[in-house]
Amino acid sequence: MASITGPQRLRDKVCIVTGSSSGVGRAIALAYAREGGLLVCADLTPQARPEVSAERAVNTDELIRQNCGRAIFVQTDVSKAAGVENLVRQAVAEYGRLDVLVNNAGISLEASRAPTKIHETPEDVWDTTMAVNVKSIFLGCKLAIAQMLxxxxxxxxDRGWIINTSSVFGLVGGYYIRELPVSDLCSLRSFLLIDVWWTASYCASKGAVSNLTRQVALDYAESRIHCNAICPGYTETAIFVNTIKHHDGDEIREKHPLRGIGSPEDLVGAAIFLASDEARWITGVCLPVDGGYIMQ
Structure with a gap:
């Protein structure tokens, strides 16, 4: 992480970032600090997930402080009301207010197991996914907005900015077609499908995040609280490491018109913009940052 210099678009804004120890949340927290934000890093543990070893050298909040920024860490289970309430309370106790909430924490249990359709999806996978990916957004918005008001x-x-992490699969279903070198009966084509993966609970949860974002934006526009969502495509995080254990990583990379897989840093620009005064005329947007994935 570079030292705290630059345009300081988030100067002195108090920013909570959930899921900040790894991946997209870590990248956003570090970027917000570079932009002058006062950080509250929230996660189950301060250490990064083991799948991405490079992130484990220094914890996110420690790295911010090493580079002359301000940050605290608050251990938080975002699926529990008491945990999120404590998170907001600690932010206000440390800095006096709350300006930005990045509801980023999330899971994809289906990424770490063989694909299943909905009739094969275990109930506990559905319940856990909804608790972490949807209830956490509800609790974060509920308790942060109460403070902002x-x-x-x-x-x-403005009174506040909320950025929810949704997904391209909060906008479209998780259906993937792979071309195979076969011929049809008329010998006019040399390709056919099929490779499909099924992520019923993940897609349902991210669809809920996208539409909840729109509803919160409508409900609090008059109070000048902005609520938007970022919808990443496939991104080089721990979830992707688990995904390619069951699916062909090269095939996924080829599916993006811009080719390749996004990095957490590719999400940073949108996250900064949507938390800044430059986005004062924007609310209720679900913004794909996906290398063109959903254009197809």
Whole structure:
């Protein structure tokens, strides 16, 4: 992480980032610190997930402080109301207010197992996915907005910014076609499908995140609280490491018109913009950052 220099688009904004110890959450937290944000890093543990070993050298909050930024870590189970309530309370106790919430924490249990259709999906997979991916967004919005409504407006006239991490699979289903070198009966084609994976609980959870984002944006627009979502495509995180244990990584890379897989840093620009005063006329947007994946 570079030292804290640059345009400081989030200068003195108090920012909670959930799921901050690894992947996209870590990249956003570090970027917000570079932009002058005051960070509250939240996760189950301060250490990064083991699948991406390079992230485990220094914890996110420690790295921010090493580079002259301000950050605290709050251990948080985002699926529990008491945990999220404590998170908001600790942010206000440390910095006096809350300006930005990045509801980023999430899981994909289906990424770490062989694909199953909905009739084969275990109930506990559904329940856990909904608790972590959807209830956490509900709790984060509920408790952060309650605080934002209590505090003075920011110099821009806004009360707060919420950025939810959804997914391209919160906009489309997880259906994937792979071309195979075969011929049809008329010998006019040299390709056919099929490779499909099934992610019923993950797609349902991210669809809920996308539409909840729109509803929160409508409900609190008059209060000048912005709520938007980022919808990543396949990204080089621990989830992707698990995904390619069951699916061909090269095939996934070829499916993106821009080719390859996104990195957590590819999400950073959108996250900064949507938390900044530059986005004062934007709310209710579900923004794909996906290398063109959903254009097809």
């Amino acid at each position: 209590r505090q003075d407006v920011s110099p821009s006239g």
